[in-house]
Amino acid sequence: MSKPERHVFVCVQSRPEGHPRGSCGEKASLALFQGFQQAFEAQKLWGRFLLTNCGCIGPCHAGPSVLVYPEGIMYTGVRVSDIAVIVEEHLLGGKPVKRLFAEPEVWPNDV
Known part of the structure; x- marks a missing residue:
């Protein structure tokens, strides 16, 4: 495996309904991850880029989050x-x- 140009993480964390932090899962993040999978497949991006679903990456209130x-x-x-x-x-x-x-x-995006 060669080093990817970029690695995309999509939070799919799900917490029980009513949890005070909420979660990306309750905001359709699984559909978002699947959409990324479809885009990677359609554009043949596998290998050049990596795509990973992950647990909580922080800002549950503002999700779904992608890093x-x-x-x-x-x-x-x-x-x-x-x-x-x-x-x-x-x-x-x-x-x-x-x-x-x-x-x-x-998250300070320094660009």
């Missing part, structure tokens, strides 16, 4: 309709999507 390395860019409030722009602009184009950045007090 992209090596830049360490965190996106929050990501919807399935945002996948194409993340793939095209950030993964393929190298330009993070600023409108989806987590609030600075949650």
Whole structure:
């Protein structure tokens, strides 16, 4: 396996209904992860990039959250309709999507 250009983590953490922190899972993050899988498959991105579902990465209140390395860019409030722009602009184009950045007090995206 060669080193990927970028690694995308999608939080799919699910907590019980009514949990005070909430969770990305209750905000359709599993559908978001599946949408990324479909985009990776359709555009043959496997190998060039990595995609991993993960547990909590922090800002449960603002999810679903997506974290992209090596830049360490965190996106929050990501919807399935945002996948194409993340793939095209950030993964393929190298330009993070600023409108989806987590609030600075949650995660300072230094770009």
